[in-house]
Amino acid sequence: MATRDGADVNRVGRVPAALIAFGVLCLPAAYRPRYRIELRSELADIPPRQQVPYALRVLVRSAALRSALTRYRPTIGETVMTAKKSPYDTSVLRHRQNTGDVGHTVLGADERVTARSRWKLVAFPFVLALIGILLTQWGPVPGLGAFLVLGAVAALAPIALRLFNDMFT
Amino acid sequence: MVSGPRVSRATQVVLEAFLSDPARELSGVQVCSGAGVRVGSVHPVLARLEGMGWLESRWEDLDPGEDRRAPRRYYRLTGVGATLAAQAAAQRRRTAPSMRWRPATGQT
Numbered sequence: 001m002a003t004r005d006g007a008d009v010n011r012v013g014r015v016p017a018a019l020i021a022f023g024v025l026c027l028p029a030a031y032r033p034r035y036r037i038e039l040r041s042e043l044a045d046i047p048p049r050q051q052v053p054y055a056l057r058v059l060v061r062s063a064a065l066r067s068a069l070t071r072y073r074p075t076i077g078e079t080v081m082t083a084k085k086s087p088y089d090t091s092v093l094r095h096r097q098n099t100g101d102v103g104h105t106v107l108g109a110d111e112r113v114t115a116r117s118r119w120k121l122v123a124f125p126f127v128l129a130l131i132g133i134l135l136t137q138w139g140p141v142p143g144l145g146a147f148l149v150l151g152a153v154a155a156l157a158p159i160a161l162r163l164f165n166d167m168f169t
Numbered sequence: 170m171v172s173g174p175r176v177s178r179a180t181q182v183v184l185e186a187f188l189s190d191p192a193r194e195l196s197g198v199q200v201c202s203g204a205g206v207r208v209g210s211v212h213p214v215l216a217r218l219e220g221m222g223w224l225e226s227r228w229e230d231l232d233p234g235e236d237r238r239a240p241r242r243y244y245r246l247t248g249v250g251a252t253l254a255a256q257a258a259a260q261r262r263r264t265a266p267s268m269r270w271r272p273a274t275g276q277t
């Protein structure tokens with residue numbers, strides 16, 4: 001089937017559609033309707049054999065897309081607070097007046113809660129590490145505590161690297 | 170406020186696709202095919218550039234009675250984005266030789 005502009009439109013398979021739907025769930029809630037439509041329309045623009053690899057790539061890159069949306073996309077039509085350099089550096093904030101396309105179905109909630117969410121993200125491994133240390137010291141199964149501590153360290157490592165990168169770049 | 174994004178390799182490739190015809194609107198798939206990037210991997214770059222004000226996007230105009238499919242999202246360079254992208258491309262061309270880590274083949 002061809003559209004009015006001559007481009008071919010293919011049937012969208014169930015598996016790639018499901019993968020796209022899952023990838024969209026990783027995005028901020030305000031952007032999900034837009035990307036659900038946009039990615040599905042792109043799925044129809046590529047041949048059926050390439051749809052699953054495309055959907056897998058979208059799924060893999062959904063974390064990067066989420067990061068780009070939360071870091072660079074402000075609320076439409078209102079003044080919001082955004083991090084100047086690093087999303088973790090909450091002490092350096094500036095007001096930013098966005099005059100973007102009001103046609104976007106973008107809400108401000110996600111942008112405003114990102115700083116709080118990131119602290120929750122950091123707090124979770126810390127709590128995990130604390131429980132692990134307590135279990136190692138006084139728990140019935142020392143191995144379980146060590147396992148939790150190692151898990152917490154693994155969870156904190158990318159965050160620490162990101163902080164380090166933002167501090168020196 | 171419009172400021173410069175981190176110009177990674179993927180960003181450069183995407184910008185070059187738009188700079189080939191700054192007035193042209195491209196969907197995500199068209200950007201990939203024009204830039205030689207794997208389909209499905211450009212949306213973070215597009216989102217970042219759009220957030221920085223270099224790109225703007227709109228939904229495709231569809232006739233609901235005629236076109237029974239999802240509308241495409243089309244991106245194009247803004248005026249500021251075209252200027253900054255051209256500057257970034259020129260700067261990259263100037264600095265590219267200094268990024269070479271080893272002599273080219275045939276040099277000693």
